[in-house]
Amino acid sequence: MHVVHTINEVRAAVAAARKAGKTIGFVPTMGALHAGHGSLVQKARSECGYVVVSIFVNPTQFGPTEDFSKYPRTLGDDTTLCAAMGADCIFAPAVEEMYPEQNLSWVDVEKLSEGLCGASRPGHFRGVTTVCTKLFHIVLPDIAYFGQKDAQQAAVLCRMVSDLNFPMQIKVCPIVREADGLAMSSRNRYLSQDDRRRAVCLYQALCLCKQQVEKGVVSVSDLVRQISEVLTAAGGAPDYISIVDAKSLQPLHVIDRDALIAIACRVGPARLIDNMLIFLNPLRFQL
């Protein structure tokens, strides 16, 4: 497995693989990799001839009061995991390599970026779509893999690729969870032992919601209240609890179509997110 740090190096590696007739799979990450990322690399490995993982903590998607400087950086461990999962190349650029001068060009996805995490993290998705555009142009993948854990990010990027005719597809892969149900996240490292026990409340709230929907509850306000009770009883501080159209991410009053239940909740020092998809006809869930 190659580890490269410059745009020219990764372009040369991909061009050689392409010339050898291989399809290119790409897993963009911010590092601090866990089994969720691992599942994306494995999926890419199973479908593509050449697999690139990027590791870049992107400053433009962090707000001024957010955790950019203390975001975990673990390139040694990340390299081990990527090699074990079968990646061919890690692209780990410095900030100056990705942003050699002041960036003036931005990609924005209206509406889909505005609610949920977009409301509490202004500018976040503009940073994500812009850096993904840059990375897609550098790596030129056939398929890029993202996790359903960041549901809004996945919806925003799928729409961007479609609207702007990127010559590639995005595949969104299921959430990977710890044994007790906590969704894997690089930010779980911020949790104390006590916080870690509490953090399962996001998953428990989603499971309760699932049971309620199975029982026939379709009122969004009823479901949100019950979710809120579970989170606050565990000592969590909800940032938002939203039930939205699964595709447009516009708010729903009743669950009368495929829906996304999305939660952001502070537990100790960490802001955690989790979500569940509800598909009607026939009723099924993706937790």
Next chain:
Amino acid sequence: MHVVHTINEVRAAVAAARKAGKTIGFVPTMGALHAGHGSLVQKARSECGYVVVSIFVNPTQFGPTEDFSKYPRTLGDDTTLCAAMGADCIFAPAVEEMYPEQNLSWVDVEKLSEGLCGASRPGHFRGVTTVCTKLFHIVLPDIAYFGQKDAQQAAVLCRMVSDLNFPMQIKVCPIVREADGLAMSSRNRYLSQDDRRRAVCLYQALCLCKQQVEKGVVSVSDLVRQISEVLTAAGGAPDYISIVDAKSLQPLHVIDRDALIAIACRVGPARLIDNMLIFLNPLRFQL
């Protein structure tokens, strides 16, 4: 020469050319082609193995009160010109092919888009950068060719390609003029015989400016006043007369670096633009 109307067709044509080892040259246009466009096609022909011209009057770069619906559409003549200049393929999509659903994804280039035509045409450059991103992703050229006539457009697109790491380059080609100096433009068709005589005032004003700079005048306010007098004496109504840094497009007070003199002026029913580059060290001009 092929004329195709769908994204799949132009992608297939380009992929076949690429497979045959050819480089791809691309000239994006809104049709109503004239000798200025012709010079871009010829330049592409001389440098690339396969030349694509797109003809698409892009609705998202016109304001609500602008001339989208009456913009000239002359596909027959355009095809003849492209064939004569050696193009291999015309891509002429319908609006529904380029925008099959409401477009939510936009590319913006801050600062460079804000002055000059950006100030009088809000949203114009966002439409240009967005449609060019789409076209670049569809055609996947090695080189795209634009005219210096639209100086701000060229600066904005060069910055976009650089900031967002598009895997291609942009070449900006000199303005092509009528015998009397009027810059070639599709909008010259809007001019009556009388307007057409007056329209040369933009070129005359730029020539006067060049003479003044050669004489040592470096005060932007003095130069702007003299340009304004030429335009209004001819019956033109200036929209803006701007002297800006040639690269950043930020306003100058004195010409102490490479500069762009840019004019937008109404003559009869048409809003015409023209410009001149001033290079210091040694002093030379590109009119």
